[in-house]
Amino acid sequence: MRDEIRVLLVDDQELVRYGLRLMLDARPGLVVVGEAGDGAEAIDAVARLQPDVVLMDVRMPGVGGIEATRRITELRPDARVLVLTTYDLDDHAFGALSAGASGFLLKDARPDDLVAAIRAVHAGDAVVSPRITARLIEVAAPHLGAHRPGDGRAPDADAALGELTPREREIFLLIGRGATNGEIAASLFLSESTVKANVGRVLSKLHLRNRVEAVIRAYELGVVG
Structure with a gap:
């Protein structure tokens, strides 16, 4: 059994990926195994690299984060997708819920919170903090017939x-x-x-x-x- 959690970074901004890689690679038990600049690249990277957790941006050109999440969870049901979303938690982000995402993280989260979220979804927990649960329900419930x-x-x-x-x-x-x-x-x-x-x-x-x-x-x- 692997001791390290293998993480794939998916974001269309290279600078964002670079910063995330520096931060995550410095944490014990985490290793960034690859990067992707859009959803299509992410799907291919998951097949090649077999990551444990995919850190997925929502809004990207071409294949976006929601469709990529859907294809990845079909390809690798054991892979955990942690969706990066904005403070407002818009409708597009919640499409990832039905696509099989394991959680949502605000883009302004602290580094320690990001690391904790990666570890949580890898362990099988969901990342739905009290801070965003109310908004999650408010936006997602109408689409789910809640x-x-x-x-x-x-x-x-x-x-x-x-x-x-x-x-x-x-x-x-x-x-x-x-x-x-x-x-x-x-x-x-x-x-x-x-x-x-x-x-x-x-x-x-x-x-x-x-x-x-x-x-x-x-x-x-x-x-x-």
Whole structure:
């Protein structure tokens, strides 16, 4: 098993890629294995370089970040795509959600936050911080047919939640609140390996691809909001 997390940088600005490479290569446990200037290059680089995490810009000429994310997650379902987005979190960024992105990071994030986000998505967590969760739901929910708080429980809520055990419902609630595996483990006095196994079952039973979708699903069902 590799000790280092292999990162692919995708951004149409060479200076941005250069800065990210310098910063990430200086961090223990991370190695930048390649760069791409647009989505088409990114798709090819993923096939050749087998990165663990793809740091993906959204707005690029030619094949953009959303389409590249879709193709990459089809090509390599185990690859994690961390989408770089603006402060406003526009509609285009949320297209990456249905394309299989594992999380969203604001472009003005601190270097330590970027490193933590890369490690989090590599470990199977979603990067949906409390700072952006409300905006995520506000923009993404209409496109996903989401239920709005105050309207009562979604019609299929009881049926969906009935698929989960009591423990899995507790974990689903915490996922919906944006908690990481470590935070869930501490809250419920469980090991992280136990939490990870339960998270996998929750995603499988609710037919969700990743934890970002789980946040939206929790909102849809009125579990959080």
